[in-house]
């Protein structure tokens with residue numbers, strides 16, 4: 001009961017902070033376009049520097065199945081909005097990519113969602129097991145809305161070797177109680193497999209695997225199913241009006257993410273809902289060929305120069321575009337004040 005109260009207070013505080021940010025964002029949009037861009041460049045400069053020294057993505061996302069079972073009004077993958085055919089990635093295609101990751105000793109994040117719900121893939125644990133075996137040092141994350149989490153699915157994915165299970169619980173209000181299936185999973189599975197002291201909640205970054213060989217990062221966040229977030233490059237169903245887009249420049253996504261959908265197409269970022277800005281296809285090329293190919297390079301060059309207008313999707317996107325919080329205190333505070341409509 002005590003935990004539940006703290007949890008609710010934390011979520012209510014977040015909702016209050018969000019309201020403050022919404023008004024700051026309103027005033028940001030009132031500034032001249034030139035000033036908006038200069039502020040954006042100032043805040044994102046550290047992130048830009050960070051990624052200019054990195055030559056590989058730090059997260060690979062497999063959209064294993066083009067389907068979700070939630071009704072988030074801000075997301076084109078929601079039940080009421082999705083118009084994509086329901087397709088699942090073949091295991092062979094997935095294995096090809098995992099083998100390539102194994103060849104380069106990939107040790108960064110592997111995730112099983114783009115605009116989709118990973119637990120809707122029936123044999124998800126088999127996909128996870130392969131990644132665990134071939135890329136033992138990678139960080140395997142399941143980010144889920146928790147709706148399909150039951151004891152059996154939970155046990156399967158934990159035993160397959162995930163490092164992280166993060167649940168975004170989308171509900172009408174932030175005060176709704178924890179769903180029964182999640183409670184049951186925690187009591188009957190999670191805390192049977194792991195000692196409580198080895199379940200880490202909300203730690204930033206990765207856990208030291210050598211120090212904590214038997215651990216899991218487990219987080220759950222209550223979120224509003226009817227929120228208005230970023231416009232996802234124009235795909236967000238509840239934010240179609242692009243007239244008031246702020247003038248933003250650099251975006252880190254094409255420097256940090258590699259998104260693959262069910263047929264092997266690689267998109268430019270997770271906001272590329274239909275994979276329409278195709279960087280390549282992993283059936284025809286290796287992941288490194290695509291990552292180092294001209295399409296990604298041209299996109300990154302434009303974003304480095306703060307020229308979102310050179311790319312059709314970026315030109316209509318209001319994603320703030322930064323992965324790491326600025327180290328500088330002032331930058332960080334300005335960012336926290338303005339960083340709202342994101343996901």
Ligand code: SF4
Pocket residue numbers: 068069070071072075076077078079114115116117144145170
């Ligand atoms: S935000 Fe996530 S949970 Fe919600 S509809 Fe989209 S994919 Fe599903």
Ligand code: SF4
Pocket residue numbers: 233251252253254268269270271272308313314315317318319321
């Ligand atoms: S600005 Fe938007 S569309 Fe462009 S790379 Fe970033 S998230 Fe994707």
